Amino acid sequence: MYVIAIHGGSGTINRSEITSEQEEAYRQALGDALDAGYTVLARGGSALDAVEQAVRSLEDNELFNAGKGAVFSANGKHEMDASIMCGRSLKAGAVAGVTNIRNPISLARTVMEHSDNVFLLGSGAEDFAREHKLAREPDAYFYTALRAQQLKEAQAANKTQLDHSARNTGKGTVGAVALDKDGNLASATSTGGLTNKKYGRVGDTPIIGAGTYASNQTCAVSCTGYGEFFIRAVVAYDIACLMEYKGLSLKAACDYVVQDKLKKMGGEGGLIAVDGAGNVELPFNSEGMYRAWRNAAGEGEVTIFA
Template structure:
């Protein structure tokens, strides 16, 4: 990834701060982990710098096809959507699939369905920005494509000890229309189970799907007794680095320990420790 200018870095940090404050505000008021991760991701979907919602990466035909998922560690329920084009905030649509339907994953959900669940609809043009059109043009002009993936996500532990994860993305810039990565695939890009961990991933989606990365971390904790840090390190090494793939993730365990890990050059994240907010940019 290219070095960010000071102005760009500051813009990313402002966006991360808004997301962190939205999620932590929900938790501080006694809200649950699902509401917290959705509130955090909503802020990132609304911010044009991040690859989700308004400002998402564009497909080869210049459109935005949005993927998102939510998983509740307390109930084991999850909801996901792929190739969404009408919901302003895909994360809320994924949550509605979980809470208001008998299904887990819906592809290309209609505007009528979005509206019937009292979610805000927008024109598909809402998601397309000038910066993303310029990015698409640059990638098309390159003989060897540059790094072009990105995702937003959040994990949280609430006052009851329950955990949740949410992930949202526009996918890979210049991807074939209809391509779906790991973000809406439970166990690959998103996973949460009380007593273990909540995980949200970003990176080369196909590798995360093949390695079932989010679940692999939880499985190492459940069956091998690994701590969160050890499980994350081992999974990243065996399922990504050893296979020539890049990416990263944020995770929290049932005790509230947070792990941020990546083998890509850069990953942005915000979380809190005993010293206050930690910003990684």
Template sequence: MMFAKQLVGLLVIVMAIGCTKMEGQNKAANQDTTKKDWALVIHGGAGTISKEKPDSVVKAYKSDLDEALSVGEKILKEGGSALDAVESVINYLENNPKFNAGKGAVFTHDGGHELDAAIMLGNNRKAGTITGVKTIKNPISLARLVMENSKHIMFAGEGAEEYANQFDLERVNQEYFYTESRHKAWKRAIEEEKQDGAQSSVIEPGIPGDFFDEKKLGTVGAVAVDKDGQIVAGTSTGGMTNKKFGRVGDVPIVGAGTYASNEVAVSMTGWGEKIMQAVSGHTVSAYMKHKPATVQEAGNYLLQDVLNEGEAGMIAVDKNGNTYLNMNTQGMFRGTSDSEGNRKVAIW
């Protein structure tokens, strides 16, 4: 009799565990598990975005986002790799002075430019990152070379420049990165700092001065999945205006601003220190795997429950081509496209 009661109790426990596991699986199954041939998501910075600008300015930014999407779409439609698509999209954004990466990079406290970038493959978690480079026209391309050719993952400052000497990468002088709006933002930051005598005058990562409240957030990034199921994340940035003493933000930190796993590829934009504290990219991936959860649920968890309002924006794609692009800021330059004809660009 006692044995029978114990057996019944054990069966109840097993059934309860099974039901709990099934509930979690059903929750994760709410998303579309049909594999898309390819999907692409891009961002060009998140922050306080004024809606008071002329239609011509808004159209110009949307046109550039549209062109960036087209660059990646062409590669993916023709059966190319997500890695090539992500690098090419970010190259376009790095070459566009409207964005805080490459040509449009913000100024450091010393009046120069220091750039960071990272790229990562989800299927094998290979990654390459660089930080504090000063002569690399397209930092994301150097990050890819690190990933593909080095036993190390990250190179910094002079070491990154020396590593780049091994390759046929386009190099530029510091004057190349100059833009008038960034220079004006830097001068204002310096004046504010003199008046305040406080680190609080540092402008947190700059976005184009003709469009944004310059005291908010920046960076560019792309995530993609291709016909072979490879998911890739890439991010590139000029950092924050008036940054000091070799400051490193979230972008080149694997698991923070850039991350890719079997579950998802993530690129963040926003206040780098907050993104690092939340280990944001890895948090999204782990939430999806262990909850389990959809990419939408994981993204909302990060932006709504972990980070505070006004701190970040995020783009992501999972292995099936389900995409996520959202922010807890007022707006984010963003766009998405996939093999099923879903396509959009947005700011607010």
């Protein structure tokens, strides 16, 4: 038994606002990322390798708000966050506010495996990346006309915003969760954060327990949405806690947290989750979420809308 699920963000994603060509491009990108992770699992590889490869694929695609497609912060930079967690060992690695790193998710894994720390920030994390010779890219690599326009609009309105608006399809945080043949779980999440974010703002993505969590005892979770709410609700760990301490199923835990707890707080978004039995849940309380999954039997789907 093995299974993988991925997401490319949640939010205001209306069919009427996406052309057929755009929809096909998103589906292709999701399919490519799903294939990248699934191939690792099908060859007997680890869940940790699978989620890293799936997220790297999404980071390398400018359609999504992570890596190459990261949004602009108020200072005109691309400040990226990422985290990864191993369900077998409960080891984790995370980075926040890093610039010019091609694949922040690989930096997060390097932190997990080659440092005594869990979470590295900004210039310190970048120094660590240099020491370990991780791929870097110039500012131009991360530039897209769409992201520049989004920054211009956000600055004109003097606000920060999710990468979701009426004129712009909702491409946000990316993530992956997986179960491998050995019964190990893993989770990975990466993002460019909010357009026009200020003061070194960090969302839930790099915070273990908020945006990312994995434990072989329960489940693996990767979140997407308005990070402040996911931090306050400790969403990823809450799913695992409801399973471990209250005996809830993966579905029941996900439904309660996303459709009840988060909604009552005013939080919008969703998550992907998988448990040790190979069950997959992809709940969201927004209008859509870029998502896909596939199991060892080849069952699965690639979908966007509610």
